[in-house]
C-alpha cells in the first residue's frame with residue numbers, strides 16, 4: 001500500500017504551542033517576548049478577573065493577544081468538580097460570552113482551573129461547545145492527545161527537563177511531534193531561585209526561527225488535526241477528498257501534496 005505521511009501546514013514537520021493561564025499583568029511582557037521570537041500560543045482568561053488590580057484590562061484583550069488565541073478558563077476560577085453542574089455551565093458559558101464580546105470570534109478553547117476535572121465535566125464541556133481543554137498533567141512527551149478535552153501538555157516551563165525536551169523536539173525524527181508548554185506568566189516575576197524571565201527568553205531563543213516548525217495556537221492544532229482526520233481516501237490510495245475548509249499537507253512517494261478544501265486531489 002502506498003504510504004501517506006501527514007505534514008503540518010506549509011509542509012512543516014513539527015509544531016510548538018504555548019499555553020498560559022489566568023491573564024495576569026505579566027502577560028503584557030510575555031506576549032512581547034513571544035512576538036519578538038515569532039512564537040505563538042494561547043491565553044486562557046478568567047473574564048471575571050479582567051481589569052482587577054494585577055490583571056490584564058478588558059479593553060486591552062483584543063489588541064494584546066492578537067496573533068495569539070484567547071481561550072476560556074471560567075469566569076471566577078473555581079475547582080469545577082466541587083461546584084454544582086449548573087455552576088459549571090454558567091462559569092464556562094459566561095466566560096465564552098464575555099471573551100467573545102472582547103475578541104470578536106468564537107472562543108471555544110479552554111484550560112481547567114487548577115487543572116482539575118472529572119468525566120461529568122468533560123461531557124458538559126462538549127455540550128458547551130468547547131473544542132479542547134488543557135490539563136496540568138505533564139507527559140514529557142511530544143504526542144498528539146487521545147482526547148482534546150483532556151489535553152495533557154508536554155511540560156510546564158519550570159520543568160527541569162525543559163531544555164532537554166526542546167532538544168529532543170528540535171532533533172525529533174518522529175511523525176508530527178507536538179511540543180506543548182504551559183504555565184502562568186506571573187511565575188516569571190519571581191526572582192528566586194534565578195531570574196525566571198531568563199528561562200522563557202532562553203527557551204524562545206532556542207526553539208524559534210526553525211524552518212521545519214509550525215508555531216501555532218492551541219486551537220490551530222486542534223482544527224488542523226481534525227481536518228486531517230476528516231480526509232477521505234480511495235482504496236487504491238491515489239485520491240483524497242477533503243470535506244473541510246482547510247488545506248491539509250501530506251507526502252507520498254517522496255512528493256508533497258495538498259488536499260485542497262472541498263475537492264478531490266489525485267496523487
Ligand SMILES: [Zn+2]
Nearest residue numbers: 021022113114
Ligand atoms: Zn488558572
